[in-house]
Amino acid sequence: MTTTISPTGIERLYDDTQILVSRTDKDGYITYCNEYFRDITGYxxxxxxxxxxxxLRHPEMPRSIFKLLWDDLEAQTDAFAYMLNMASNGDHFWAFTHITPSKDxxxxxVGYEASRRVPNxxxxxxxxxPLYKELHDIESRFDDEEEGLKAGNDHLASLLNEKSTSYRRFVLSL
Known part of the structure; x- marks a missing residue:
């Protein structure tokens, strides 16, 4: 999969009874995906x-959200996030995602399992x-990706601090 895919702006929807499942090894390489996951991604x-x-990462998905996810996973806790993904042809789909570390x-x-449901x-x-657009816009202002990530992460931390909450509690409260 070395082909560059451009977003089409077309959203793919799926039934709220479907759970999209994928598993990866500890380095994030896909080891399993269910039929619903394959159907929505087109792979x-x-x-x-x-x-x-x-x-599957959509280019408009804020990197600061991925940092929060990986922080949780590296702490060996479950992670929750709204994710914007991209299908094989550039269409996109949203998912409320729950990622769990798999242990031996x-x-x-030894890996991670992600279950995705239709978001509200x-x-x-x-x-x-609106939040993800704001974060993506902040991150995109910087030529240096690390500076952009830090700026997006700092902005998100400030917003969450104002609400006296964490990202995890925030998304689970929605």
């Missing part, structure tokens, strides 16, 4: 397996989309 098993999960019998993290459309429209 076949053979083209997804072994690929880095970020091959010794307690060592009102929450997306009124809260998540």
């Amino acid at each position: 076949e098993d053979r083209s997804l397996l072994g690929q880095p999960h970020n091959c 019998e010794t307690g060592e993290v 459309r009102t929450t997306l429209r009124e809260v998540i989309e």
